[in-house]
Amino acid sequence: MSRSTSPDDIDRALAQEAPKAHDTAEEVIELLVNLDAESVDVGGERILELSTGDFRDDYEELLPGLGPAFEETGATATGEIVDGPDITFSASDAAKAVAKVAQTTTVDGAERTVGFTVRLALVGHDDTWKADGFEPLGEL
Numbered sequence: 001m002s003r004s005t006s007p008d009d010i011d012r013a014l015a016q017e018a019p020k021a022h023d024t025a026e027e028v029i030e031l032l033v034n035l036d037a038e039s040v041d042v043g044g045e046r047i048l049e050l051s052t053g054d055f056r057d058d059y060e061e062l063l064p065g066l067g068p069a070f071e072e073t074g075a076t077a078t079g080e081i082v083d084g085p086d087i088t089f090s091a092s093d094a095a096k097a098v099a100k101v102a103q104t105t106t107v108d109g110a111e112r113t114v115g116f117t118v119r120l121a122l123v124g125h126d127d128t129w130k131a132d133g134f135e136p137l138g139e140l
Helices: 007-033 040-049 053-073
Strands: 076-091 094-107 110-125 128-139
Touching (some): 007 076, 007 094, 040 053, 053 128, 076 110
Antiparallel strands (some): 094 110
């Protein structure tokens, strides 16, 4: 026999998942906004562990060229999440994380700081959450 699920049951289940989804989103966003020639490979491998789908495939394809590009230009990117990530669920295994980020990039000695908003799609994967999409939403 099937048992009915109450809205309170759903709220409790999502409340248990929210911290795990938040932690994944926070780590992926932090890794994406903090890059340099020395850390890109280690950070990139961690992003691959925390991702799935087209996002993972695209990042895996991009990763081999990132280190050399950062090294050749002497570029660095240092960022932090200044608000969020805020997690919303569209299903028990699908969520979006939205965060405001501040990032300073340095290329050939020229420094630029910008603020922007990002949205990360997340999917429940076994007992964890994985990034499934990344979208910059614009500068602040």
